[in-house]
Amino acid sequence: MAQLNRMFDAERPFPPGDYQVVVVGSGPGGLQLAYALERLGVKHAVLSADDGPGGMFRKWPLYQRLLSWTKPYAASGPGTRRFERSDWNSLVADEPENRSLQAQHMDKTSYFPARSEMEANLRDFAERTSIRVRYGCRWESTARVDDGSPMRFALTTSDGVYRARIALFAVGVAEPWSPNIPGIEFTHHYADVRAPEYYAGKRVFIIGKRNSGFELASGLLPWAKTLTLASPSPAKISVVTKTLVGVRARYVQPFEDNAIGGGCNIMDAAIERVSRTADGLVVALRRTADGEMVQVAADEVINATGFVCPLLDLPGLGVRTFGQNRVPAQTPWWESATVPGIGFAGTITQGAPSLGKYGVPPNSGAVQGHRYNARILARRIATSEFGIAEDHPRVDPGHFAQLLLREASESPELWHQRGYLARAFAISRDTGIRDRGVIPVTAFLDEPGGEGVALTMETDGTGAVFPVLYVRSGGSVTEHKLPDSDIADYAGIEHQKGANSALAPLGISA
Amino acid sequence: MAGRDEIAATLAQFALFADLSMAQLEAVVGQLDETWFAPGTRILRQGLSGSGLYFVLDGTCAVEANGKELARLGRGDFFGEISVLLGGAPVADVVAVSEARCLILPAPSVEKVLTSYPRLMYRMLQVQSRRLHNANKWRS
Numbered sequence: 080m081a082q083l084n085r086m087f088d089a090e091r092p093f094p095p096g097d098y099q100v101v102v103v104g105s106g107p108g109g110l111q112l113a114y115a116l117e118r119l120g121v122k123h124a125v126l127s128a129d130d131g132p133g134g135m136f137r138k139w140p141l142y143q144r145l146l147s148w149t150k151p152y153a154a155s156g157p158g159t160r161r162f163e164r165s166d167w168n169s170l171v172a173d174e175p176e177n178r179s180l181q182a183q184h185m186d187k188t189s190y191f192p193a194r195s196e197m198e199a200n201l202r203d204f205a206e207r208t209s210i211r212v213r214y215g216c217r218w219e220s221t222a223r224v225d226d227g228s229p230m231r232f233a234l235t236t237s238d239g240v241y242r243a244r245i246a247l248f249a250v251g252v253a254e255p256w257s258p259n260i261p262g263i264e265f266t267h268h269y270a271d272v273r274a275p276e277y278y279a280g281k282r283v284f285i286i287g288k289r290n291s292g293f294e295l296a297s298g299l300l301p302w303a304k305t306l307t308l309a310s311p312s313p314a315k316i317s318v319v320t321k322t323l324v325g326v327r328a329r330y331v332q333p334f335e336d337n338a339i340g341g342g343c344n345i346m347d348a349a350i351e352r353v354s355r356t357a358d359g360l361v362v363a364l365r366r367t368a369d370g371e372m373v374q375v376a377a378d379e380v381i382n383a384t385g386f387v388c389p390l391l392d393l394p395g396l397g398v399r400t401f402g403q404n405r406v407p408a409q410t411p412w413w414e415s416a417t418v419p420g421i422g423f424a425g426t427i428t429q430g431a432p433s434l435g436k437y438g439v440p441p442n443s444g445a446v447q448g449h450r451y452n453a454r455i456l457a458r459r460i461a462t463s464e465f466g467i468a469e470d471h472p473r474v475d476p477g478h479f480a481q482l483l484l485r486e487a488s489e490s491p492e493l494w495h496q497r498g499y500l501a502r503a504f505a506i507s508r509d510t511g512i513r514d515r516g517v518i519p520v521t522a523f524l525d526e527p528g529g530e531g532v533a534l535t536m537e538t539d540g541t542g543a544v545f546p547v548l549y550v551r552s553g554g555s556v557t558e559h560k561l562p563d564s565d566i567a568d569y570a571g572i573e574h575q576k577g578a579n580s581a582l583a584p585l586g587i588s589a
Numbered sequence: 590m591a592g593r594d595e596i597a598a599t600l601a602q603f604a605l606f607a608d609l610s611m612a613q614l615e616a617v618v619g620q621l622d623e624t625w626f627a628p629g630t631r632i633l634r635q636g637l638s639g640s641g642l643y644f645v646l647d648g649t650c651a652v653e654a655n656g657k658e659l660a661r662l663g664r665g666d667f668f669g670e671i672s673v674l675l676g677g678a679p680v681a682d683v684v685a686v687s688e689a690r691c692l693i694l695p696a697p698s699v700e701k702v703l704t705s706y707p708r709l710m711y712r713m714l715q716v717q718s719r720r721l722h723n724a725n726k727w728r729s
Contacts, residue, residue: 258592258593258594259592259594310619311593311612311615311616311618311619312615312616312617312618312619312620313616347616348612349611349612349615349616365611365612366612367612367613367615367616370610370612370613399625399688401623401624401625401690402623402624402625403592403593403623408625408627410627416625416627417627432624432626432630434634434637434639435622435624435641435693435695436637436638436639436640437639437695437696437697438622438641438693438695438696438697438698439695440622498639524631524634524637525630525631537639539639540697555636556636557636558636558637558638558678560638
């Protein structure tokens with residue numbers, strides 16, 4: 080590889096050296112961040128261990144079709160902001176011709192693109208927007224720089240050392256994780272699953288009842304002799320939670336087979352150990368309900384127990400991580416909460432704090448959520464680290480309520496990142512109403528500051544989606560829920576009344 | 590690294606969860622979301638709807654209302670129960686004093702979990718009664 084790299088070095092951008100900003104990763108998170116930094120004029124280098132763009136979509140999902148949709152014929156048409164609400168897979172661009180690219184890369188037999196179609200979409204975005212990446216350059220270790228220069232970090236890579244003032248990691252949550260169960264060596268991870276034919280006529284046991292477990296189970300329904308899925312907690316189903324929490328509708332077939340067909344077992348039980356016998360493998364389980372031990376014979380045991388962040392030695396530098404995914408603890412702006420100068424993009428941004436109202440998490444683990452996080456992070460870096468001025472256009476008070484309700488009906492950022500991203504406005508007697516753009520709602524709620532308004536779209540797990548106005552006046556914030564809408568139109572009389580009443584303490588009404 | 594089994598083992602040390610078997614604890618952990626808070630960040634916000642029930646795994650948190658500190662909570666304590674059980678917004682802020690790691694049980698899951706594990710509910714009632722008792726003691 081090193082030799083191959085040297086051969087192409089002349090054509091490869093970003094040789095080792097000093098850079099203000101280094102981005103690691105060329106999946107959707109890295110590409111979106113690089114795009115946004117470039118458009119803001121922030122000089123940066125992008126490094127990737129892969130040999131092309133796409134990140135995890137170069138390989139997964141295993142059964143080659145996504146569970147995030149794009150509706151090619153959505154009412155508002157490709158290239159519009161509203162279209163992004165129906166397009167969960169394209170990256171977002173300033174230029175209309177570079178938006179909604181996924182729709183152009185679908186054979187339209189399904190509104191869930193094939194893996195190869197998603198990969199083509201990401202490659203097309205990188206080419207059209209001229210994102211330069213040094214491919215085949217693997218980040219290997221990290222050290223602090225303390226020599227009085229503005230550079231904070233030294234990233235050692237397979238190509239040499241990169242020093243950076245700001246290091247941004249978009250490396251996914253991609254390292255397979257297996258629980259510490261006796262006999263785990265007799266099992267294999269989701270990441271190492273073979274082609275479906277390998278499981279033909281076999282008794283397959285899957286540890287884990289989340290999407291990856293049910294994706295496998297759905298794919299193996301025609302192949303396996305028996306299928307058993309087990310984990311201690313009952314499975315959640317998105318159709319029931321009415322959020323993205325739980326197993327997605329695409330993978331519910333095993334539940335029906337379990338209830339009607341009898342060829343698929345779904346158990347609430349803790350896995351105690353896996354052992355090898357003359358007849359294959361035996362999984363010993365302790366049932367959640369009564370603590371009784373149960374044994375299940377199997378030919379293959381697969382861990383669908385998830386992934387962790389491949390952060391290498393960053394924890395040693397002080398980057399705090401938490402949770403089963405070992406995601407880094409972050410500020411509301413996706414910076415490391417413990418090490419200044421380190422930030423994150425892509426699925427890792429699910430580690431940032433959120434309101435989590437009614438248990439609904441942000442969609443930062445998926446492209447349709449984190450593509451907006453990356454755009455905001457780039458803006459934050461441009462303004463706070465490089466003094467690039469941010470434009471906060473003035474809003475006519477007479478049209479303010481109207482603007483808010485139009486955003487409630489149109490904005491893709493607020494729609495996908497419910498209760499998480501907000502359109503914020505600063506209000507003062509001297510400068511009037513200023514549009515601050517889209518920011519994390521927790522940043523608005525917790526900042527000291529003068530009068531202001533933030534708009535979010537929210538849901539409460541009942542299926543209703545509604546706008547919420549947070550109004551800061553006299554030093555405290557009040558929450559104003561506006562009515563929901565069956566047709567996702569939030570500009571009706573009731574909404575206008577609600578907005579006017581919320582804005583009244585600020586002396587604004589339409 | 591906190592796997593589900595490790596968090597279950599931690600909960601097993603808390604009086605609140607002392608009556609649950611390991612399998613039950615692992616099942617409960619599956620219903621909870623782990624979150625980390627930097628010192629000074631707000632965990633629970635006074636007046637905001639949709640909050641959950643929080644269990645402190647590590648760290649110290651302060652209960653604050655109208656700029657006044659009312660109480661300190663630490664490892665093994667819980668908060669947010671009043672707004673969840675009564676369906677209203679929290680009447681106080683809870684702020685991380687040190688680095689804090691919490692488990693959150695979202696409001697829509699609270700009733701199901703408490704009624705599935707009556708011993709957990711009983712222990713919670715005991716804590717609540719003690720809090721009420723102490724509050725009355727201070728008042729008299």
